[in-house]
Amino acid sequence: MTLTFNKESFRGDYSYHNSPAAIRRFPFPFDRDEYMYSVNMEPHKGGRDGSVFQRRFDVDEHYVAEMEDRAITLARDPMRCQSLPHMRLAGWDLLELIMVSKSEDYPDLFQLTRDGDRWRWVNKPLGIDDTFTFLDDATLPHGPMEYITRQTQGDFAVLDQREGNLWMDAGMITSQADWSLDFDIGMNFFEWHAPVPRAAEMGIFQRALKFLMNVQVDTPARRLNWTMTVNPRLDTSPETYPEWGPEKRSLTPDNIGEKQYLRVELQTFWRLPRSNGLAFPIRCYLCSLQDIVTVPKWGRRLHRVIRDLPDDLATYKGFLVNKPLIVDYLARFDDGAPTSPGIWPD
Amino acid sequence: MSTPPPTSTGFASRPLHAPLLARPCTAALMIADEAGASALLALAEATPELMPRTTVLLADAGVMNAALRARAPARLVETPLAGLEPALDALLAEARMGLQVHVAGSEGLIGRAVARLLAAGLPLGAIQSEHRGSPARRMQCVHCKTIAEDITTDPYTCPGCGRALYVREHFSRRLGAFQGVCIDAETPGEVPEPVEIQS
Structure with a gap:
């Protein structure tokens, strides 16, 4: 495969854009015309050719620009990347998982050569060629988790498993949907989900935790989650809310198709072999409404989902104030025709 | 497997404060401000046998110092509230395994003390807290x-x-x-x- 990396930005002039191919492979998250929480897990063992599910860690046309945006965010706020002292080994586990996966799945872009503990890592898109000693922090320019996640799209929570719970004890979080690693670090599974409405009463978290604690090495799992973001902005953190908050009020009937984005998270879950931790990558995909509706099935379905979404969920996802504008816009692309089951374009 | 905390009294990340109870321990550490000192007195009243194994740390507890002293703890340390953390660190430096900690008072005192105790490596299960005083x-x-x-x-x-x-x-x-x-x-x-x- 050949990949051309976009020159684009996720802030300022927001020059982010999706090619026609990127729109077709967008992970549209709704498999029916309505949405409610569920423990929507499935095995992460590949998927359709060309889809975002095919490779273990998807690399797409936004790779280089996303890594540049992460570097900007980290320079402004180094606390977006933190690791409690006992998570060092899990960081090496994660580095190994990503280097092995990417070098096998994208041999033209990434190469890993291992000679005992002496490893050479070549990342062609970012122009990196480093040699280091596995498990020796002093041989890398950053800690192992920070080193590899500065080179991998998506946020990464690295969870410790103990006392019958999962603990958010390390992470690289620069493209989050309004949650703070600096605040949540050290919390258990129930604590960091405290602000989510309804799901606790539905038993979602208990079932999800039970599932996640039983994820085994070599049998990763995945699910999709979604929200809405005005402008193609990765850094929608609570820390920077005063910067992006005003943009949420900038929508008009004329600009909404261009400025309102469906934000989809491909969440995957990986047991780490040495530390018994759980790696939890949260990969963000952004697609404007005007691009979504180029797939007729998606335009019809998204209209019905948003129109019928309960207000408390729209509030939690942060778009209640814009819901009428969104529904009015999408209604133009919904002729009432039936939609086929599943997430794929017809 | 653990279960999520009940939500009837608040959201899942909010600590639940309950009346302090004595537990089997090698030693106890009791921490309070003026509003919380009455909770320590109630604990001492219910389990006087705990007091010879107990260190009491009082932060700006004013008139309550004498009342706690009368319960004959092994040791009683007074500190200004501003100096809570160093006073706590000094006591933790001498602590041994099997310590149970009881914290009572304002949300601020509890939050500061529990954060310091956890940072020092105490298991959450060895810490109890009881809220007294203002809802600040x-x-x-x-x-x-x-x-x-x-x-x-x-x-x-x-x-x-x-x-x-x-x-x-x-x-x-x-x-x-x-x-x-x-x-x-x-x-x-x-x-x-x-x-x-x-x-």
Whole structure:
């Protein structure tokens, strides 16, 4: 495969854009015309050719620009990347998982050569060629988790498993949907989900935790989650809310198709072999409404989902104030025709 | 497998405070401010046999110092509230395995003490807390990270960055603080009238 990396930005002039191919492979998250929480897990063992599910860690046309945006965010706020002292080994586990996966799945872009503990890592898109000693922090320019996640799209929570719970004890979080690693670090599974409405009463978290604690090495799992973001902005953190908050009020009937984005998270879950931790990558995909509706099935379905979404969920996802504008816009692309089951374009 | 905390008394990250109970231990550490000292007295009343194994740390407890001293703890240390952390560190430096800790008082005292105890490596299960006194909260501004003590209104003004912050229903034990988030980020200048925090 050949990949051309976009020159684009996720802030300022927001020059982010999706090619026609990127729109077709967008992970549209709704498999029916309505949405409610569920423990929507499935095995992460590949998927359709060309889809975002095919490779273990998807690399797409936004790779280089996303890594540049992460570097900007980290320079402004180094606390977006933190690791409690006992998570060092899990960081090496994660580095190994990503280097092995990417070098096998994208041999033209990434190469890993291992000679005992002496490893050479070549990342062609970012122009990196480093040699280091596995498990020796002093041989890398950053800690192992920070080193590899500065080179991998998506946020990464690295969870410790103990006392019958999962603990958010390390992470690289620069493209989050309004949650703070600096605040949540050290919390258990129930604590960091405290602000989510309804799901606790539905038993979602208990079932999800039970599932996640039983994820085994070599049998990763995945699910999709979604929200809405005005402008193609990765850094929608609570820390920077005063910067992006005003943009949420900038929508008009004329600009909404261009400025309102469906934000989809491909969440995957990986047991780490040495530390018994759980790696939890949260990969963000952004697609404007005007691009979504180029797939007729998606335009019809998204209209019905948003129109019928309960207000408390729209509030939690942060778009209640814009819901009428969104529904009015999408209604133009919904002729009432039936939609086929599943997430794929017809 | 653990179960999520009940939600009838609040959100899942909010600590539950319950009346202090004696537990089997090699030694006990009791920490209180003036409002919380009465909870320590109740514990001492219920289990006087605990007191010879107990160190009491009182932070600005005023007239309550003498009442606690009369319960004959093994040791009683007084500290100004501002010096809570170093006083606690000094006691923890001498602590041994099997310590049980009882904390009573304002949200601010509990938040600070529990955060320090956890940072020192105590298991959460060895710490109990009982809230006494005002419902004022300890807040962290998510934007500039300034901690504000004794916040009694929602929204409040961050003493660090001056933003008007609302109290998000989210609590960090590591920080010992609730989360404060800019209330007028989307509509600068539109700040509702503050209301008193009730609990």
